[in-house]
Amino acid sequence: MQQYFVAGQAQDVVTITDKDTVKHMFNVMRLTEDEEVVLVFDDHIKRLAKVIDSAEHCFEIIEELDSNVEMPVEVTIAAGFPKGDKLEFLAQKGTELGMANLWAFPADWSVVKWDGKKLAKKADKLAKIALGAAEQSKRNCIPQVTLFEKKAAFLAELEQFDKIFIAYEESAKEGETAVLARELSQVKAGEKVLFIFGPEGGISPEEIAAFEEKGGLKIGLGPRIMRAETAPLYALSSVSYALELLKQE
Amino acid sequence: MQQYFVAGQAQDVVTITDKDTVKHMFNVMRLTEDEEVVLVFDDHIKRLAKVIDSAEHCFEIIEELDSNVEMPVEVTIAAGFPKGDKLEFLAQKGTELGMANLWAFPADWSVVKWDGKKLAKKADKLAKIALGAAEQSKRNCIPQVTLFEKKAAFLAELEQFDKIFIAYEESAKEGETAVLARELSQVKAGEKVLFIFGPEGGISPEEIAAFEEKGGLKIGLGPRIMRAETAPLYALSSVSYALELLKQE
Incomplete structure (x- = not known):
């Protein structure tokens, strides 16, 4: 219906x-x-x-109607501004996969430079995509879209989260596989979880340090190299699998 | 490199x-x-x-080089012919997420009708996409693409699998969440796992029966409705999370 x-x-x-x-x-x-x-x-x-x-x-x-399809935790996906229409892709697919918020910020290694006017227009478009996808996938909430013009404003928001995961390609290369599974086994219903993803070029060492200072944990998402727009889908699916499928077993 | x-x-x-x-x-x-x-x-x-x-x-x-990024099990994704370029999308994203084979078959509720000539052309295009994605994501294997012109030929291949999962929207609606997690906790390295997905309209009751006769298990993939091309990404991410991240914990 x-x-x-x-x-x-x-x-x-x-x-x-x-x-x-x-x-x-x-x-x-x-x-x-x-x-x-x-x-x-x-x-x-x-x-x-x-x-x-x-x-x-x-x-x-x-x-x-007795139908709640929201994740037990509130998952925010934050992406360094990626090229092209990857945020549009994430707005749609992330909504299907249970994302609560889509954030994006100007990362050190973002190639695109978006000014305030462009960001307002893009945020409006992304909100419409999230609304349509939320209706299609029968969500109870519409994911909220926030595009930060300054990285400092994004960093200032990190305090509110219970867990911050930094998707770090080098962690994946080094075979780091345990942190995400360990942490997801400990999260409690209602907690706020943030996943941070870099743009195509990755996250700079300075950014890693800044995120870690706010409590961020570097995680590997399996051994394969994923594109910037694919890794968030892996993260969202993993949260659902760990908290919606595995915990019911 | x-x-x-x-x-x-x-x-x-x-x-x-x-x-x-x-x-x-x-x-x-x-x-x-x-x-x-x-x-x-x-x-x-x-x-x-x-x-x-x-x-x-x-x-x-x-x-x-000591680098093997293949899944511990061989995962085949089989999709009822979907509309548009969704198989192209799956060839790329499924390869990043560790898929071993991409299969597609004419499902009862497939809207598109593809003849042998069209299928050969499409298979060729999909193989090229899988090759490119396999190189980018540093896979050890190139996912193999098989498009079945007749459903009977697809059904005849089901015998070879150790596990067959049928992604069934009704299972998701009924809140079925336990089967996939239970089964993934039992699979052994080297086993062959098949996930079957319907086209946009879903899998027909006759198809469900035919898959179940071959040992297929209906599974829910969380409570949200996903598009035909999104559900396979959830399945692949779940297998990776269960077998590559969780087992290392």
Whole structure:
């Protein structure tokens, strides 16, 4: 069933006002009276709703649905600005894989230079992709996108995390395989976990030192070299496997 | 360091004859005498080699390198023919994530219909993508691509596997999370593991029955709905996490 995110609090009768949502509901899906959809308000609870007036874009809430597909921990993916449309790829695939937040920052070895105007435009595009992917993959939350213009602003945010993992190619080459598995076996529900990835050229030694000063742990993600946009998918899948599949065994 | 796959057995002195490889070595990378590369012959061992004659495309082997990045089990990804260029995406990303073979077959609910001629062309393209990705991610093996024109031919190949997993969306919806983790904790090095994925529309009940008759186990891959091309990446990452990271803990 089609799912839509709706800003605001749930009420018994809801009128949809967001233009893009209205367009998709009544022009693309051509919803008519009594047809049902799932609506997700700011409380992240899914509710079954049916159209009571298609001209007025008006729905009646039928019931709450017992469906929570969010990860037990809040995973933020932070990437050094990568080339091309890799962040767009990450916004889509990371959302399918359970990411809570997508962050990006200007890394020492980022080739692209994006100014404030470009970043605002890109953040807007990424937010739209994350919204669409969140609806498709039936998420309860829309991943939030933050693009930092200055690395200092990104570093200032690291304090809030319970675990910080630095995906470090050299760790992988040295055969480091134990840290991520050990740490994931210890995380508790509700904790905030950050994975930091470099751009194509990797993370500079100064950045490694800065992240480690904030409590970051270098991790290897298996022995193979992955592209900048592939490693975050491995990390998200691993968190899901460790906390959603393995813990249920 | 640049890596190349070379067909045949290793010898002390090797002349490269494959046109694409020669072109990349001497036109793109502009290798000259004494420059070094990594060559991987049919025995899947990496060897350091240096150019001894760039006009004749001739290398001398210096030494074997102790680098094996292959998964401890041989993982085959089989996908019902998906729309568009999703197999191309899988050939690249699956190779980075350690896939041994990429198979595809005409599933009941595949929308695309590909004839033998189209399949031969597509297989050729996919093999090239897998080769390039295998060189980039420093694999010891090039994933082999097989596109089955008839589903019966695909089914006939299932006997060879030690484990067959059927990625089944309904299992995910029902909250099935235990089977994959349980089975991965029991696989032994060298075993052959197959993951079967449906096309966009999913796997038909008749197909599920046919796969189960061959020993296939339905598995859930976490609670979120993933696109057809994303689920295989989750599966490959999980195998790596379970067998390469967790077992080393």
